Amino acid sequence: MAVLDSTLTTQLSQLLTKVVEPIELVASIDDRPKSTEMVELLNEIAALSDKITVRTDGDDARKPSFSIERTGTDIGVRFAGIPLGHEFSSLVLALVQVGGNPVKEDADVMEQVKQLDGDYEFVTYMSLTCQNCPTVVQALNAMSVLNPRIKHTAVEGSVFQDEVKEKNILAVPQVYLNGEPFASGRMEMADFVAKLDSGAGARAAAKLNELDPYEVLVIGQGPAGAAAAIYTARKGFRTGLVGERFGGQVLDTMSIENFISVPKTEGPKFAAALEQHVGDYEIDVHKNVSATGVIPATEQGGYHTVKFGEEASLKARTVILATGASWRLMSVPGEDEYRNKGVTFCPHCDGPLFKGKKIAVVGGGNSGVEAAIDLAGVVDHVTVVEFMDTLKADNVLQDKLRSMGNVDVITSAQTTEVVGDGAQVTALKYKDRNTEEEKQLDLSGVFVQIGLLPNTKWLADSGIQLSPRGEIEINDRGETSVPGIFAAGDCSTEPYKQIVVAQGSGATAALSAFDYIIRNSAEA
Template sequence: MLDDNLKAQLKAYLQKVTQPFEIVASLDDGDKSQELFKLLTEITELCDKIALKTDGDDARTPSFALNRPGEDTGLTFAGIPMGHEFTSLVLALLQVGGHPPKASDDVIEQIKALDADLHFETYFSLSCQNCPDVVQALNLMAILNPRIRHVAIDGALFQAEVEQREIMSVPSVYLNGEPFDQGRMSLEQILAKVDTGAAEREAAKLSEKPAFDTLMIGGGPAGAAAAVYAARKGIRTGVVAERFGGQVLDTLAIENLVSVPHTEGPKLAAALEEHVKEYEVDIMNLQRAVELVPASQPGGEHEVRFESGATLKSRTLVLATGARWREMNVPGEAEYRNKGVAYCPHCDGPLFKGKRVAVIGGGNSGVEAAIDLAGLVAEVTLIEFMDELRADDVLQKKLASLPNVKIIKGARTTEVNGDGTRVNGLTFEERASGELRHLELEGVFVQIGLVPNTEWLKNSPIELSERGEIVTDERGMTSVPGIFAAGDVTTVPYKQIVIAMGEGSRAALGAFDYLIRS
């Protein structure tokens, strides 16, 4: 299962294990159980503090639990956690083995103080880059609090459960047998949902903070770069965001970031946060901006209000709230979101194995999605509004070579159809004739571009373009003195990570220049 290089790396990690524990496997006679047994055997051979037992009685096979002697930690993997989940396995081995987690002392104490029986189940896919954050967060909660249990389940391996629970998007989390949430969640977000008083306590703490010199609203590449450049000037700097990393967290392969031949979105987001933390930057997560109150006079303090009730003030601001996936806004799309309508082919593609799906959009994102899905599903139909695809030629040639892909051009999607619980079809209009056509399918992947996150600025004096993007000058300043903007939320063309980083840096330098001159 593990090559020599991976074994060497894992052996080095497992040297951090300080207390013995057991891997208790539940196996049957199937091929997957044999694969899991081989993996677990290889792991135990790398560390003398880990013992393997095969007398587990879990109804899910193959699966395994990580238990300290005489103690049920409540942590179980159902499946073979390779792919993106291999990191989750390694962290679980280390943490059950006594290696301290990276979570803050406040978060650890908050987990330990939870006074309820919480049984979480997370359905993941091995190709999902969003799933490990959720799996790792819930694993840690199970390790730290004996009243919390967590089972991480490979949805592709336990298809019967997926069908029974009608799961069509990962990660999907159940709590005590009932749906809890879907999609990427951080440890802090999960705690905010189960610890109902946490949000109010955090909002009160934030509102008591003194004014910043520069405050970044958004923690993606633009916000992170702005924070680094501002902090290096020695001024009081803060970053407040819904989630640090922004849309990068939902990006799989990144191959055009200069000097980095290949990386993945979550890895880049983690590197951005680690870099920012090298400086004295106050990072505040889980905060959605809802209102901007500009300073009443030049050089005064701007105020930003958040959905949580928190209020922050700063002499300058860098607005870097980014953009989100554009929706079709047709009947059925919202109703069947996560019930057949999806926006992340890498995450949810494995759940549609052997089924028929459509991809909406003929740009690079849409064509790449269709190519990826073609290796998993029975049939892919790509639907493009224009008369020609807009993707790069190399991608179009690859798409055309795939036998299970159909391409429909000059078509407008008019409705997503379903039976009340899940998608079963799609209706589109042939633009040339006006005739309506129907496709029978089980999934729709929407890939039609981005929308700037500027709704919260509609009633502010910040100038916006017709598309809702923030208008900036050559220094990144908006129409309001002392307020700057950067990244995908602005009118700057070519929405690329490297451009957002440059724009964030420019905005921070512009803000510093404004401060010293005012």
């Protein structure tokens, strides 16, 4: 039976026309069925291109695994396991990049990768259901192509469970460098360069300081920020778009089914479409940059200053704040200590690592109940822990949850502590709010799903008015308390935190910025 279906085979056949240099797929195998399946996959790939050959005499300690090697060079990458699911795109990119198709990345970042001096052996532990893992795998694979002194192996955790257990990996993606823990979570090539190259930060700051003032500077690269930047660019204004990661919170969303006109998509795909659309306009995009403060203009129509650390800043006639939100924490003892050691936030990424174990989902809203439903199909048992006396999720989700045989629901429960043995989570303590009795659940993982907090702490000294919840106060035009500074999306008091609402909010802020610039120009 073929590993790839006809649709994937057709797509792969077209993409492999980009392989211009001969490559070898070198398999290291044992007698497990997974090895047989992997070799079948490699043979199906090789049958689609006369530039690709397969060998089964590899001697790597991880079996099944295979390397993709450019013939006669030191350029190559390795996959341990079978990279299908979310990692299929990583496999395809590795094939065409090792096969001589140019890596597509910022020219400055690629040059920094080529100039890295040292031998780097990276290992990424990932799961095929993780949305953030492909970004890490693809970045390190591309770096291996650009600089042969960089080596990378992507390890599918479910196939190498003994190794995952030995290293106590309870969250993915997890990256090791030369045998030592290096990083976790979603990272792009620029993030790796910043950690490896001590001078990268200073060069990035100098590059920002050299730029002329913008007419519109958008802070945040999620749906609201992307919409705002496109709208102001279409008005002909010089626009800058700055953010830590393109897509923002959308990147952590597994399924999007309520964006009108798009029946169903996934967060990373949606984020990629946002970035592609922004790329159609003359917008200066600055990625992997965190704003740390705002100094409002001293006079109407003057320049606002946005700071990035101690040494970098940008000036703009108008600023649109669209920094979104991030996961709300429980703020209980043990939560920080055991983060990525059993405390996690992404059921799709980390769920497979808890196969056969008992876990809790804290939060009974839509996100919490959806997480519990997904996890129930993977883990041994799920307990939903909700602070209020009833679940807050939609009835259809509650009905589905209660139909599952390995799920319990505890309401009126105040989480008080995450307990562990120093290496990983062993229990969750909570207080029964009706009886004040302290109770404990013995378990291996805690998935936190209690909503979001606006990313606005960096605005504390800006003079911009915030709500008691920390949201940026705006009116129906997206105006903040400071003339010429606007806000949009989940970081603002816009009442409904939805992608489609955030985009409309971004468009409103952009049109208000346009109006502000025009009116002030006319008065001047």
